[in-house]
Amino acid sequence: MKFIVCIKQVPDATSLLRVENGRIDTSAGRMALNAFDASATEGAIAFVERCGGEVHAVLAGPPEAEGALRKALAMGAAAGVRLQVRDGDAPPVGQACAQMLADHLRTETFDAILCGKQAQDTDAGVTPAMLAELLGLPFVGNAIALEPDLDGRSENHLLVTRQADARQEITRIQTPCVISCSNNMCDPRIPNIRGVMAARKKPIRTKIIDRPVGLPALTVERYEPMPGRPPARMVDEPWDEALDVLAPYVKIPSGSPAP
Amino acid sequence: MPRLLVFVEIREGRMTRPSLEALSRCREIGGTSVAAAIASDAPAACFEALARYGIEEAFVATDPVFAPGSRIPQGAPLAAALARIAEQAAPDVVVFPSGETAREILGALAVRMAAPALPDVSRFDVFEGGVEAARPVFAAGFMARVRAEGAPVLVSLRGGSYAASEYPAASPLRVRDVPFAFDEKQSRTTLRKVTAGASGGVDLAEAAVVVAAGRGVRDEQGKRLIEELAALLGAAVGASRGAIEAGLFPAASLIGQTGKTVAPDVYVAVGISGALQHVAGMADSRTVIAVNKDPDAPVFRHATYGIAGDLYEILPAWIKALKKKAAASG
Numbered sequence: 012m013k014f015i016v017c018i019k020q021v022p023d024a025t026s027l028l029r030v031e032n033g034r035i036d037t038s039a040g041r042m043a044l045n046a047f048d049a050s051a052t053e054g055a056i057a058f059v060e061r062c063g064g065e066v067h068a069v070l071a072g073p074p075e076a077e078g079a080l081r082k083a084l085a086m087g088a089a090a091g092v093r094l095q096v097r098d099g100d101a102p103p104v105g106q107a108c109a110q111m112l113a114d115h116l117r118t119e120t121f122d123a124i125l126c127g128k129q130a131q132d133t134d135a136g137v138t139p140a141m142l143a144e145l146l147g148l149p150f151v152g153n154a155i156a157l158e159p160d161l162d163g164r165s166e167n168h169l170l171v172t173r174q175a176d177a178r179q180e181i182t183r184i185q186t187p188c189v190i191s192c193s194n195n196m197c198d199p200r201i202p203n204i205r206g207v208m209a210a211r212k213k214p215i216r217t218k219i220i221d222r223p224v225g226l227p228a229l230t231v232e233r234y235e236p237m238p239g240r241p242p243a244r245m246v247d248e249p250w251d252e253a254l255d256v257l258a259p260y261v262k263i264p265s266g267s268p269a270p
Numbered sequence: 271m272p273r274l275l276v277f278v279e280i281r282e283g284r285m286t287r288p289s290l291e292a293l294s295r296c297r298e299i300g301g302t303s304v305a306a307a308i309a310s311d312a313p314a315a316c317f318e319a320l321a322r323y324g325i326e327e328a329f330v331a332t333d334p335v336f337a338p339g340s341r342i343p344q345g346a347p348l349a350a351a352l353a354r355i356a357e358q359a360a361p362d363v364v365v366f367p368s369g370e371t372a373r374e375i376l377g378a379l380a381v382r383m384a385a386p387a388l389p390d391v392s393r394f395d396v397f398e399g400g401v402e403a404a405r406p407v408f409a410a411g412f413m414a415r416v417r418a419e420g421a422p423v424l425v426s427l428r429g430g431s432y433a434a435s436e437y438p439a440a441s442p443l444r445v446r447d448v449p450f451a452f453d454e455k456q457s458r459t460t461l462r463k464v465t466a467g468a469s470g471g472v473d474l475a476e477a478a479v480v481v482a483a484g485r486g487v488r489d490e491q492g493k494r495l496i497e498e499l500a501a502l503l504g505a506a507v508g509a510s511r512g513a514i515e516a517g518l519f520p521a522a523s524l525i526g527q528t529g530k531t532v533a534p535d536v537y538v539a540v541g542i543s544g545a546l547q548h549v550a551g552m553a554d555s556r557t558v559i560a561v562n563k564d565p566d567a568p569v570f571r572h573a574t575y576g577i578a579g580d581l582y583e584i585l586p587a588w589i590k591a592l593k594k595k596a597a598a599s600g
Contacts, residue, residue, distance in 0.1 A: 024547075133414075134390065138377065144382060152374040176281075176369045178464050179464070179522065181461070181464075182460065182462065183459065183460050191373075227380070228419050229386040230418075232417055233414075235415065236413070239571075243558075243572075244575050245576045245577070248587075250584075254595065255595075257536065257559070258595045260503045262503070
């Protein structure tokens with residue numbers, strides 16, 4: 012199987028970010044490979060280690076975002092492509108980003124495209140399904156396991172376990188396909204020194220493309236800090252304040268003896 | 271008045287609570303210019319309930335592919351049915367209840383309908399030609415005020431953001447049948463196996479009270495205490511990543527950035543440290559009661575009431591005290 016993982020560079024989850032004049036100031040924080048995309052990368056690499064094949068990575072972003080691509084290469088991906096828009100560094104978001112990835116992926120061969128289920132900065136998670144729709148491919152979202160279809164006579168299927176809202180589903184999906192991955196799929200490996208050294212020699216191709224235009228308009232007007240709660244009231248035994256909140260919900264089966 | 275269309279999700283033959291919340295919010299904004307979109311094998315079962323929520327028009331795609339035991343994953347047929355419904359209903363705004371179903375179809379519909387998509391909003395308002403909304407981002411570390419223009423604008427609404435409240439309908443429900451047929455033979459995906467979700471029987475998205483376990487719940491005895499308290503309160507059982515990794519709770523009960531988002535009336539966090547990723551899934555709960563051994567645990571920054579102590583001593587005492595209080599109040 013040949014996998015292409017679509018990845019994004021985002022502010023590291025542990026970096027302290029602040030809102031300044033309605034914008035999020037990311038200058039103080041480190042940038043990192045989106046954690047969900049790291050799971051997708053690990054899922055693809057673990058699959059090809061077991062069953063054969065190769066993993067490529069693609070990222071839309073400025074030259075500084077190559078760090079995320081190098082990370083994927085250090086984990087075990089064979090090659091990377093960085094998509095750079097001609098008119099500036101800010102990568103397109105939402106549907107324009109999906110459009111840009113889809114335009115590139117149409118020029119590639121692959122069995123499966125893997126994405127993280129969402130980016131940890133925007134928490135939107137609409138790009139994977141957009142990508143599938145633009146490419147006309149079948150899609151499964153929120154995958155937690157990926158297996159070859161062993162009892163299938165053909166090699167063009169995968170078995171994907173999906174965490175749905177109220178159940179788990181094992182879906183047999185025809186390749187080529189698009190799958191979005193939960194971070195419950197796996198623990199992404201931390202690249203070792205050999206991996207990091209090898210990644211330096213792996214190819215990263217830069218592709219300059221025109222920014223997609225004419226797509227639906229969507230603007231972030233401003234960011235705000237989350238409205239905080241007042242500090243918790245610490246309650247000691249006999250915990251009356253807390254228990255009085257819960258008491259109205261107590262369901263005692265009728266006819267049961269009083270304690 | 272802008273026309274609003276609400277995708278009503280049906281699970282086990284019933285409309286989900288987040289769907290009813292979306293209906294109620296739209297009814298509040300749009301009055302009677304709100305229609306329901308239903309894809310089902312037996313849609314008539316929810317007509318009476320729709321009327322109770324003040325809905326006077328329903329667009330209905332009927333097909334056996336939507337039957338509870340269907341062997342076809344629901345994403346593709348739902349997206350196809352909703353695209354047909356939207357074509358006929360010509361709405362200005364389409365509202366979905368947030369969740370994994372919406373996640374699978376929102377992006378597909380945005381492309382198919384050339385529509386902007388605002389996923390997982392916690393507040394929204396409709397203006398002429400578009401939608402203004404608030405979306406938690408960065409694991410609910412910040413709120414993004416967003417604005418989308420287009421016809422339609424697609425919105426998915428986080429559960430618990432608005433209350434589900436009934437409205438008396440002024441006129442009987444008008445049912446619009448939308449011609450729809452799904453060819454199962456053309457499907458490139460099939461369901462091999464389906465396993466049930468969380469334990470306890472109460473659906474997290476439906477529950478008024480959630481009892482959630484964290485890493486502090488470290489064994490079967492702790493799990494039993496959680497389940498006993500939940501059963502007593504008619505609550506759903508949730509878990510943090512730590513409790514799931516310990517193998518005590520199923521992955522379907524995960525609450526957080528990567529799992530479910532809940533906003534119940536009361537959220538009881540037991541042995542949960544309060545990592546950002548977990549808080550992202552429960553921050554909108556109305557009252558939060560947190561129990562943790564560590565008085566400096568970050569969870570207390572997100573709690574209404576904090577109890578610093580050992581859950582293995584506190585929960586049995588609570589269960590006893592709550593039974594006593596209930597018996598006393600008759």
